[in-house]
Amino acid sequence: MYHQVYQGNAFTFDFFSQQCTLSLVVLHACFASDTKPVMEDGKAFILLQPEGIEILKRSSSAFCRGLEGKFGCTAQIHNLEDHTASSFSHSKATIVPDIKYSKQLSKSLKVSVWKDDLTTHKVDAVVNAANEHLNHGAGLALALSRAGGRMIQQWSDEIIKQKGKVHTGEAVATRAGNLPCKMIIHAVGPCVSLKATKTELRDASDLLEKTIWSILRKANYENMQSVAIPAISSGLYNFPLQKCAEIIVATVKSFSDKRNPEAGNLEVRLVNNDDPSVQQMHRACREILGPSDLMPMQNQGNAPTQSPVSSLDLGNVTLHLKKGAIENETTDVIVNTIGPNLDLSKGQVSAALLKKAGRKIQDEIKRLKHGHVHEGDIIPTSGCKLNCMAVYHTVCVPKSTTDDKANKILHSVVTNCLVRASTEGWSSISFPALGTGNLGLGKDEVSQIMTTAVVEFSKYCKDSKIKIFFVIFPKDTDTLKAFEKEIASTNTRLQTFQMSSSTKSHDNLSIRTAPCIELFAPSPEALREAKRWSFDMLDLRSGCQKIYNNHVLHLNQEDHEKLMSLQVSFNVIISEFFREGKGGIIINGEPVGTRCAALEVEAMLCQAQEDFAQSEEKYMQGDLEHMYVADDFGQRQQIERMSNRSYRKTPIDLNDWAVKERLRNFAKCGLNIVKVEKIENYALQQLFKLNSKRIQPPPRRLYQCVKAQFCDLICRVGFQREYAPPNEQKYGAGIYFTTEVDKAKSLWTDNEEEYIYFIEAQVLTGKETQGSSEMIVPPPFGKDPLVRYDSVTNKRGIHIIFNGQQAYPEFLITCSKQANQTYF
Known part of the structure; x- marks a missing residue:
C-alpha cells in the first residue's frame, strides 16, 4: 500500500x-x-562599483557561500578579471603627465587640464575625494592613502577625533606623507543615488559648488601656488560626470572673478587619470572659459587626424570621436555618402575623398554599379590613393518633413557598414557625420542614430575586435559638440546602469561587458534580502563591521585559527563578543580589508550554523528511530528520512478568511502581510506531540520574530536559542515568544532587513513562573530539584521555553512595513 x-x-x-x-x-x-x-522573477543583476570589484577579487568565494547560507541564493560573478578595481588603481603602470588645456583667467590665477596620476602629480596640494569620516578605503582616497603611507589615515583619524565628521561641502587639510606635494586637502563632495531625481541633483549641485569653494579657499589660505583637483563625486558618489565638470570649471571661474587681484599666484589643475574625466574637464573648459592658450601641436590643414576627444568602451568594440579630415584617416575602411547619380564631386566629404584618392575611385564606382542604385545601398571600392584598404560608399536619402525614412536608412547604413567590415575581417573603420550636409539631417539626431547603431552592433560583435572612429571636421564645432554630448550621455548610462530581474538582462550591453553579480533566488523576498545584504557588504562607509550571529559559540579550534590568519591577510583586528544573550564578531581596519574579512567570517558562521543544524537533525532522528x-x-x-529537506512550506491564499483576520491584526501593528506559508515537518510534529503528552495545559499560539537567514532553519530543525535572541534576555537564556505581534516587534527591534518575518507557533508553556536574567533552565518546581517548571514568563505577554521541542512552527508570515521606503 x-x-x-x-x-x-x-x-x-x-x-x-x-x-x-x-x-x-x-x-x-x-x-x-x-x-x-530558480523562479523567473527570482533573478537579478548587480553592477559592481570599483570598491566592490576590489573586495570580490579577494573574497568572491566567501561572498557566494554567504549568500547561499543566509538566503539560499546562488551568485555568479561576471567579468571580474577584465577590469581594474578603480580608475585610481594602485597599479604600478606609469602615466606620463599630459597637459590638455591651459588658460590664464586673471593676473594671478591659471586653470589647466591634465591627464596624470594624482599619487605622483607634482603640485603644492592634492585634493582627495573623501567621505565624511575620512575613511580612505576605496578609489582615489585609497590610492592616495597607500602612496602617502599609513600616517595619512592616522592624521585623518585625529581630525575626526578632535572635530567630528567633515560635513558634505567642507574640506580639511593634512600633511602629505610620502606624496610629492606639501599637503592633502580632503574634500567631501555630495553623494547621489543611481537614479537621482532632479531635486536631488539640484541640491547635490549646490553642495558640489560649495565643496570646490572650500578647496580653493583652503588652498588660498595655506598660500599654495598650485592645487590638483579631481572630478569629485563623479565616481563612487554617482554624480553625473558631464555636470560635475561644468560645475567645477564654473566655480573656478567664479572664484577667479571674486579673488583679490593682488593675491599670490595660484594654478588650479584639473587632474584625472581616466579618459572620460579628462575629456569632460577639457570640454567644460573650452565651453566656459574659451579656447586654450596652448599652441596647437599640429597644423590642422595638412596634419594627420588628431587624437580622440572622446571614447566609448564597448567590449570588443571601441568607439572614438575625433577631430580631423576624413580623407586623412589611416583606418582599414572609410565610409562615404554618395547620391543616386554616383557623382563623387557632389558633396563636401565625397569631393574631399575624390580629390585625394584620384579619378580611379570614381571609375571603380561606375564599373561596380552601372545599373540603378537603391536607397541604403553600400558600394565598396578600393582605397586607391587614400590611406585605407577600402571605401564604403553609402546611398542615404534627404531629410523629409513627412516621415522618418531618412533616419531609418541612416541607422541601417551604419549598421550594415559595421557588419560588413567585421565580416570582411577589417579591424578599424572611420565614419564622417553622415547626412549632416546636403541631406539636411540634424546634428543631434545624427549623433544619436550613429552612436545607437554602434552600441547595438557591439552586442553581436563577439569574435573579433574593431575600432570605430567618428571623424568630425575641425571647424564644425556644433557637430562635434552634438557627438560629444551623445557619447558622454551613453557613457554615463552604461557606467551607472543596473539590471533587475524584470528587464532583458541578457541583451544588455553593460551586463555583458561590465563586472557584475548575477543572483538566483528561490523567491522574490529572498532576492531582495540578498541584494540588500550584497550592497551592505560591498559598501565602504565604515572601517568597522559588526556581525551578530550566536553560532560564534560553535566555532571550533580550526575556525579560531582561521580568524587569526584573517587578521594578518587583511590587516584587520578581529574580536568576539557575547553579552545579554547575543554574540558575534567585530572587525576593525581599513574599509576594504574589513569588508573582505567580514565576508570570510560570514561564510564561516554559515558553515557553523549548517553543521549545528545537521547535528540537530541527527538528534531528532535518534529520538524518532524507534x-x-x-x-x-x-x-x-x-519511518525513514528521505532527504535533508524533510519539510515543506505551502503558501496560503491571502483571501482565506483566517488569513484576512491576520491581515487586520498585523495592519494594526503597522505591518502589511506579503505572504503566509504553512510549515509542515513530520519529525518536529512528532516530537512536539510527545512533549504535549507530558506538559499540560494545551499549547498556546505565540509569535517569534526572526531574521531571514533563520526562517528555513526553524522550519527544518525547530526553534533554537541561537536563532532569535531578543535585544535583551531579561527573563532567562531561553527561547522567547510573545502573545501579540506588537510585543514581538518591540522585543526584536534590530531588524534592518527588507521584510519582517514572524513565526506563528504552538508552544507548550505548561507550568510557568516568573523569569530572571540569570536563569539558563527553569527553576525547580517544589523541593525536588529534578522536577522543574516548564517555562518562565514576565507575566505581561512574554514566554520563555528552554527546550525547542516544546514549540512547533505552524506558519511563516512575511511582512512589509506600511509606507516602507526600501533600499531598492
Whole structure:
C-alpha cells in the first residue's frame, strides 16, 4: 500500500491529526528537493562599483557561500578579471603627465587640464575625494592613502577625533606623507543615488559648488601656488560626470572673478587619470572659459587626424570621436555618402575623398554599379590613393518633413557598414557625420542614430575586435559638440546602469561587458534580502563591521585559527563578543580589508550554523528511530528520512478568511502581510506531540520574530536559542515568544532587513513562573530539584521555553512595513 521511490519508502502524513496513514503519492510532490528552484522573477543583476570589484577579487568565494547560507541564493560573478578595481588603481603602470588645456583667467590665477596620476602629480596640494569620516578605503582616497603611507589615515583619524565628521561641502587639510606635494586637502563632495531625481541633483549641485569653494579657499589660505583637483563625486558618489565638470570649471571661474587681484599666484589643475574625466574637464573648459592658450601641436590643414576627444568602451568594440579630415584617416575602411547619380564631386566629404584618392575611385564606382542604385545601398571600392584598404560608399536619402525614412536608412547604413567590415575581417573603420550636409539631417539626431547603431552592433560583435572612429571636421564645432554630448550621455548610462530581474538582462550591453553579480533566488523576498545584504557588504562607509550571529559559540579550534590568519591577510583586528544573550564578531581596519574579512567570517558562521543544524537533525532522528506508523491495514511501518529537506512550506491564499483576520491584526501593528506559508515537518510534529503528552495545559499560539537567514532553519530543525535572541534576555537564556505581534516587534527591534518575518507557533508553556536574567533552565518546581517548571514568563505577554521541542512552527508570515521606503 505504499509507493517505492528513490532509496526508501514514500509516505504522506496527516500532520494535524493523531493518526498517520500511508498513501500512494510520490515524495518529491510533497517535500522540496535538495535542488533549490530558480523562479523567473527570482533573478537579478548587480553592477559592481570599483570598491566592490576590489573586495570580490579577494573574497568572491566567501561572498557566494554567504549568500547561499543566509538566503539560499546562488551568485555568479561576471567579468571580474577584465577590469581594474578603480580608475585610481594602485597599479604600478606609469602615466606620463599630459597637459590638455591651459588658460590664464586673471593676473594671478591659471586653470589647466591634465591627464596624470594624482599619487605622483607634482603640485603644492592634492585634493582627495573623501567621505565624511575620512575613511580612505576605496578609489582615489585609497590610492592616495597607500602612496602617502599609513600616517595619512592616522592624521585623518585625529581630525575626526578632535572635530567630528567633515560635513558634505567642507574640506580639511593634512600633511602629505610620502606624496610629492606639501599637503592633502580632503574634500567631501555630495553623494547621489543611481537614479537621482532632479531635486536631488539640484541640491547635490549646490553642495558640489560649495565643496570646490572650500578647496580653493583652503588652498588660498595655506598660500599654495598650485592645487590638483579631481572630478569629485563623479565616481563612487554617482554624480553625473558631464555636470560635475561644468560645475567645477564654473566655480573656478567664479572664484577667479571674486579673488583679490593682488593675491599670490595660484594654478588650479584639473587632474584625472581616466579618459572620460579628462575629456569632460577639457570640454567644460573650452565651453566656459574659451579656447586654450596652448599652441596647437599640429597644423590642422595638412596634419594627420588628431587624437580622440572622446571614447566609448564597448567590449570588443571601441568607439572614438575625433577631430580631423576624413580623407586623412589611416583606418582599414572609410565610409562615404554618395547620391543616386554616383557623382563623387557632389558633396563636401565625397569631393574631399575624390580629390585625394584620384579619378580611379570614381571609375571603380561606375564599373561596380552601372545599373540603378537603391536607397541604403553600400558600394565598396578600393582605397586607391587614400590611406585605407577600402571605401564604403553609402546611398542615404534627404531629410523629409513627412516621415522618418531618412533616419531609418541612416541607422541601417551604419549598421550594415559595421557588419560588413567585421565580416570582411577589417579591424578599424572611420565614419564622417553622415547626412549632416546636403541631406539636411540634424546634428543631434545624427549623433544619436550613429552612436545607437554602434552600441547595438557591439552586442553581436563577439569574435573579433574593431575600432570605430567618428571623424568630425575641425571647424564644425556644433557637430562635434552634438557627438560629444551623445557619447558622454551613453557613457554615463552604461557606467551607472543596473539590471533587475524584470528587464532583458541578457541583451544588455553593460551586463555583458561590465563586472557584475548575477543572483538566483528561490523567491522574490529572498532576492531582495540578498541584494540588500550584497550592497551592505560591498559598501565602504565604515572601517568597522559588526556581525551578530550566536553560532560564534560553535566555532571550533580550526575556525579560531582561521580568524587569526584573517587578521594578518587583511590587516584587520578581529574580536568576539557575547553579552545579554547575543554574540558575534567585530572587525576593525581599513574599509576594504574589513569588508573582505567580514565576508570570510560570514561564510564561516554559515558553515557553523549548517553543521549545528545537521547535528540537530541527527538528534531528532535518534529520538524518532524507534517510532513507527501504521498503514491502512494496521501493519507497522518504519519511518525513514528521505532527504535533508524533510519539510515543506505551502503558501496560503491571502483571501482565506483566517488569513484576512491576520491581515487586520498585523495592519494594526503597522505591518502589511506579503505572504503566509504553512510549515509542515513530520519529525518536529512528532516530537512536539510527545512533549504535549507530558506538559499540560494545551499549547498556546505565540509569535517569534526572526531574521531571514533563520526562517528555513526553524522550519527544518525547530526553534533554537541561537536563532532569535531578543535585544535583551531579561527573563532567562531561553527561547522567547510573545502573545501579540506588537510585543514581538518591540522585543526584536534590530531588524534592518527588507521584510519582517514572524513565526506563528504552538508552544507548550505548561507550568510557568516568573523569569530572571540569570536563569539558563527553569527553576525547580517544589523541593525536588529534578522536577522543574516548564517555562518562565514576565507575566505581561512574554514566554520563555528552554527546550525547542516544546514549540512547533505552524506558519511563516512575511511582512512589509506600511509606507516602507526600501533600499531598492
